[in-house]
Amino acid sequence: MDSLFTFLFEEGVGPIIILLNESSRLGRYAGSKVNPRSRYSLMPYAVISNGKLPIWVGSDRLQQWGPVIRLQKRNFGISKRVLEVVRAHYNNEPYLEKDYTKLETINIFGLEILSTTFTSAVNILLSDISSKSGRCKVVVTPNVDHIVKLDRDPILCRLYASADYIFPDGFPLVIASKLVGKGLCQRITGADLFPALCKGLASQRGHVFVLGGFPGEEDNICATLRAQFPGLRVTAMCPTFEFSPKGVEAENAIENISKAHPDIVFVCLGFPKQDLFGLIHRKRLQAGLVLGVGAALDFTFGRIKRAPIFLQSTGMEWLWRLCSDPVRLWRRYLVEDVSFIGIVMRELANTTR
Known part of the structure; x- marks a missing residue:
């Protein structure tokens, strides 16, 4: 005790x-x-x-x-x-002290998803960086699209499930967890973690490495983030659109990260490239954390406008994004992601057995 x-x-x-x-x-x-x-x-x-x-x-x-x-x-x-x-x-039973450094997780969709608040998630990750464990840890934030793709690829799902921290990005995941009686606390998006972690590290003169963006805009990324988060040290690498997690550019990125030795590597390459890069190369990365943050850079530079807060809080951000870019996203949201309903029903059936 x-x-x-x-x-x-x-x-x-x-x-x-x-x-x-x-x-x-x-x-x-x-x-x-x-x-x-x-x-x-x-x-x-x-x-x-x-x-x-x-x-x-x-x-x-x-x-x-x-x-x-x-x-x-x-x-x-x-x-x-x-x-x-x-x-x-x-109950007249002996009480055994448990290890409460372990975080509360919910097993759903084949993943151990952390059930915590956004503030706690940020503090957990910043504390992990401060601990200087010497091992790069991988953070993933699954949404509906990820769950659908993982359901179709068991090998990818097993690799994805090996991440050190799994936070629920999509609001539908939170709703689905409550339907099956497991109840995730709240959604924690990569797009929100990106500025929050930058702000937290800026106060400590921390160092971030950004892998992503358009080719040739490294200087712009560094200048923008330094201006937004005074005190933050920034290194950036913008690969081509043909980037492969196992290709030559990935090897160059690993070399650059080793030279920079950052606290966090933010990978902005979209799923599954960004997550595969961290999961495959985590033992070689000289960094505290590697985190895939998707379109976070596009939000930062204003290339994509984020949905209003009331739409985010009601789980309708997908509709905002669909209306903002229907040509690219209509198939994902209206065709592919519909199978998420079946995945939830299967989860519910497994829970009630």
Whole structure:
């Protein structure tokens, strides 16, 4: 339990009341530990922890007693750990401290997708960079189009699933996860991670390497990003449109990345090229993270206008993009991605068995 106590003290948390529904068996048990007749009684956490930390467990009418953590799905941190201790005590079972450095994932579509908030995702990735682990880690952000293509190519799917961090880019993935009873927290797009990570690294004089864009615009990429994120060091390489993850240009990119030794490599080449580059060459890349961010550069330079926030939040960004570039995208959205419905139905059938 020492790691839990250390975490709480470092965060400056306490005293805490863990609120339980008083009508639940566990809630009644918590209240009865001090006074069986009082619904307002608290079970001191000292019953389990020998008084090392002032945490109390009680009914949900005790909000006036102090700082509160409600036991709801969105509170996956402290409250989840404390509740596990209470449950173990209630069931007269030994409590084994778990490794809470591991992130919560949802197994869906053959992938272990991280269920977290956007802010947490950014902090997780920046912390990973700061840890200087010495191993380049791959970040992928699957959307509906990716899931459809991965479903058709099991070999690619297995390689894709080996990424170190998998965040749900598409809003339909979040909705689908809730339909099958697994509930991803929220969408986390590569296009949003790109500026957020640049901003976070800029404050630390961090270094990013951009692989993508139109041939010959390296200087423009570097100047634009340095202007937008003062303090950020930028190196860029813009390959031809014939770039192959296993070709000569890929070897040149690996060599340039090794010379630059950046904190993050942003690959803007579209799926699956950008993801294959990172997944195939991760052991050779002298960088902290490699992340495929698709059209992020186009958004940055204004070549493609991002959908308004209300369309993004309602899952209608695909419609905005379709209307913006119907010639290129009509087949993807109206023909190919329709099979995503069947994939979700299959996932639902597997879940209910």
